[in-house]
Amino acid sequence: MKNDFLIMAGPCAVESKEQILTIAQEVKALGATHLRGGAFKPRTNPNSFQGLGEEGLKYLNEAKKQTGLKIVTELMDIEHFPLFEKYSVDVIQIGSRNMQNFELLKKLALKKSNKAVLLKRGIAATKKEFLGAIEYLKQYGHQGEILVCERGIRTFSNGEYDRFTLDVSFIADLKKDKSFPYRVIVDPSHPAGRKEIVSDLAYCGIAAGADGIIIEVKNQENDCPKCDAEQAITLKDLKSILNICKKIKMVLK
Ligand code: PEP
Numbered sequence: 001m002k003n004d005f006l007i008m009a010g011p012c013a014v015e016s017k018e019q020i021l022t023i024a025q026e027v028k029a030l031g032a033t034h035l036r037g038g039a040f041k042p043r044t045n046p047n048s049f050q051g052l053g054e055e056g057l058k059y060l061n062e063a064k065k066q067t068g069l070k071i072v073t074e075l076m077d078i079e080h081f082p083l084f085e086k087y088s089v090d091v092i093q094i095g096s097r098n099m100q101n102f103e104l105l106k107k108l109a110l111k112k113s114n115k116a117v118l119l120k121r122g123i124a125a126t127k128k129e130f131l132g133a134i135e136y137l138k139q140y141g142h143q144g145e146i147l148v149c150e151r152g153i154r155t156f157s158n159g160e161y162d163r164f165t166l167d168v169s170f171i172a173d174l175k176k177d178k179s180f181p182y183r184v185i186v187d188p189s190h191p192a193g194r195k196e197i198v199s200d201l202a203y204c205g206i207a208a209g210a211d212g213i214i215i216e217v218k219n220q221e222n223d224c225p226k227c228d229a230e231q232a233i234t235l236k237d238l239k240s241i242l243n244i245c246k247k248i249k250m251v252l253k
């Protein structure tokens with residue numbers, strides 16, 4: 001795999017110091033470039049686990065110090081931005097729910113940060129709307145790289161055999177669009193919604209030209225993460241998925 005292929009792996013949410021440090025070591029050994037993990041989680045229901053907040057960022061920072069992995073974590077409120085600086089977050093995720101939160105995009109951009117932003121496509125966002133969101137970051141002064149992420153959109157398949165429909169055509173289109181300068185990351189976990197088809201979606205995304213992958217993992221087969229448990233794959237599965245992704249990249253080079 002090309003050295004610049006981005007591999008972002010980790011749990012949906014940071015749940016404990018032990019959990020994130022163990023996963024960080026393991027994904028590092030498998031060639032990950034980034035550790036993902038939410039500290040502030042956008043949950044559908046307020047009764048669901050909301051994330052560890054600052055404590056989660058602190059553990060991510062410890063994992064970064066131990067492994068050298070870059071950290072990817074979601075920003076939902078600009079008030080949290082100083083914490084993202086304090087704990088040296090490398091990639092600020094703007095989740096699908098906030099892709100069109102224009103005030104958040106403006107306020108983040110106005111920080112003129114050199115950190116990368118991972119902008120996830122909204123579940124019903126058109127290409128024009130997605131490009132508009134990128135434009136907000138650019139025009140209001142964001143300095144760092146903008147990475148864009150296809151994470152599945154809502155279609156009539158929803159819930160029957162997947163959670164969202166991974167729009168591989170969108171990845172292919174962006175990669176063929178000469179006027180589109182940003183790296184495209186595929187998230188096979190959220191569209192799959194279940195571990196059985198995460199690998200298939202990952203391969204399709206890579207075959208469509210993705211420059212990187214963001215994928216949710218858990219420590220052990222019988223672990224039950226507090227967030228997005230059904231789609232979490234084991235580290236053993238991650239190893240084989242990354243090997244096949246590497247081969248697909250090589251064949252299509
Ligand atoms: C996530 O990455 O865990 C997440 C909530 O992503 P999305 O915004 O794509 O749902």
Ligand code: MN
Nearest residue numbers: 012216227228
């Ligand atoms: Mn998740």
